[in-house]
Amino acid sequence: MSKKALVVDDEKVIVKGIKFSLEQDDIVVDCAYDGLEAVNMAREKEYDIILLDVMLPGLTGFEACQQIREFSNVPIIMLTAKGDDMDKILGLEYGADDYITKPFNILEVKARIKAIMRRATKTAQGKGDIEYGDLRLNEEYRRVFIGDREINVTSREYELLELLASNPGKVYSREELLATIWGNDYPGDERTVDVHIRRLREKLESTPSEPRYVRTKWGTGYFFQA
Missing domain, CATH: 3.40.50.2300 (Response regulator)
Structure with missing residues (x-):
């Protein structure tokens, strides 16, 4: 099609x-x-x-x-x-x-x-849900929920969250996230990552300044707190 x-x-x-x-x-x-x-x-x-x-x-x-x-x-x-x-x-x-x-x-x-x-549109064969407390990622349809409420995320935001949530506790530098999500030849800079992380927190967190899920490792990068 x-x-x-x-x-x-x-x-x-x-x-x-x-x-x-x-x-x-x-x-x-x-x-x-x-x-x-x-x-x-x-x-x-x-x-x-x-x-x-x-x-x-x-x-x-x-x-x-x-x-x-x-x-x-x-x-x-x-x-x-x-x-x-x-x-x-x-x-x-x-x-x-x-x-x-x-x-x-x-x-x-x-x-x-x-x-x-x-x-x-990548195939999702064998994929299911990623769940942490009230947060749920449906990998097949690339959708995010907090409880029963769906959170409207962009394609990039979903990819960032899926990568972090699939590897809880692992700290990714901004450079690693930029290369993994946007590609090694992406002409943008690290601020692109910061903007997407901030938008994710605003959508997911009740208090974005004190995030529950997507956390900052100061001087290093970002990680998902399981």
């Missing part, structure tokens, strides 16, 4: 180029040219991935990402201005899974999309 992508950018030449390239890999591509249109399309259809430009008319990419996160955990890649670190960090804060800087190489875009899709 073909994968489905939503490409959102107000520059129609960019959208056309990405659409053409992805369709060569049998990915079905829908296009939107402003933030509100993107939110409406994401609400009406199910996508395997969304490419979302930061600078959009109507709703900005950040606002669109935030609204989409209220009803969907579809992987979102933000398209940001080259060298604008604040855009990258804000994108992650608003719930994006990844970012790509403009101008970009379409081969890099395709590689990043395929990597995220592959991880998000």
Whole structure:
């Protein structure tokens, strides 16, 4: 079954180029040219991935990402201005899974999309649930629960939590987490990990400043407290 992508950018030449390239890999591509249109399309259809430009008319990419996160955990890649670190960090804060800087190489875009899709749809044969107290991870469907309440996490957030929870007590440095979850060739820095950890704590913990599950080993990294 073909994968489905939503490409959102107000520059129609960019959208056309990405659409053409992805369709060569049998990915079905829908296009939107402003933030509100993107939110409406994401609400009406199910996508395997969304490419979302930061600078959009109507709703900005950040606002669109935030609204989409209220009803969907579809992987979102933000398209940001080259060298604008604040855009990258804000994108992650608003719930994006990844970012790509403009101008970009379409081969890099395709590689990043395929990597995220592959991880998000990896087979779960023999996998079950990971449980610690009220916290439960359903590995087959990549869902997280606190008691009976489902926690809406992004693809990257789930992967981070699954890795840590599968190896309780093991301390991972930021460099190790970046390489394991994002890949050795990922161009981002360690702040990406910190942002995702902070967002996880805000979603999982009753008191994020005093986390029960995802703990910090000062000067070293992060670990899961069983």
